[in-house]
Amino acid sequence: MKIMVIAGSPTAESRTRGVAQYAAEVLRELNVEVLYFDVGIDRLPLFTGDASEADNETVKKLAAYAEEADGFFVTTPEYHSGMSGALKNALDFLGGKYFKNKPSAIAVAAGGGKGGMNAMTNLRTVLRGLYSLVLPDQYVADPVAFDEGNVLTDELAKTRVAELAKQLAEMTALIQPSKVNN
Template identity: 30%
Template sequence: MKFLIFLGTTRDSTPPKPARLGLRVAKACIDALDYPLESVFKPYFSYASSKAPTALSALAEKIESADGFVMISPEYNHSMSPALSNLLNHFGSSLFSYKPSAIVTYSAGQWGGMRAAIGMRTFLSELGCLSVSAMIHIPKAQEVLTEDGAIATHEDQRAWFNYFGRTFYQLDWWAQATKNQRDKIDPHNRMSDFKKDPSQRNAP
């Protein structure tokens, strides 16, 4: 199984401290900072294939080849990171659809970003990568995780491992199941994808 991990924060300043707390949640990730986007919104699928920015083309290929996604976000105003939603909105749902996703949120406070996670379910369902039922929320992430992403307290390692494991087991199970089904029947051949023209939507 091939999983693509998105870290949805570009904040690199203090306060709050520490900056880029999300790096403790995911050290190896597809980071929104790696994909500087034009100030005027222009989705990937609106470019001619040969003229799309190299970074967007490379990410589109990774999204298409992935079997599932891990979406990592802080909480801004009880919602998901605008950096993450902006990045994901550059791609059509046809690249994400028929694959599962897992939601991971974190915060420096006590709620672990769970209010953002609720809204992420709706957002991800519209991309077609339905989230698995188990989610991961990490409150006070700066205390729970060290800078290299390890669990800070040895006594807590097993509990956190089990907590993470439940979500990632579900993600792996669904990714295996959807890949097997996509190998049997290509869903994009059964229903046309919306690309550029509104007439391609299902509504009459």
């Protein structure tokens, strides 16, 4: 089974990356092959709809990973009550054919307090628009869940991200049992 983990922050120092990397670690422990794509590292051009964009190496990587994936773990920071523009730009290069009948788990890194819910709802809506089966469970990580290097260190936060990753692997196996790695 292959799961694409998308780190959805454009920043060099990113808490979202901390969530994505922990999710990837848990998935690997579950014997899942992880296809890791980080919009802050795998820099995409701005989506314009021009056919020549398909020749861009990073766009090719994005599309190849999404096509290969049996499920998705998508993370984003909350920026102004929505997902990051960089993540939305990446998703705009893809379409329903990459996501249809494939589950997604979503998690957000937000500013604390009651932040994060709007980005999660925004991401859920967009993934529904891409025909993904978005798991009902979801998670927001506050800044206190990370150490100074943006590694997810809070035990409760790690447990919640691990639960989400496990649910995603289980749901993906239910939908595509032939893809399970033994």
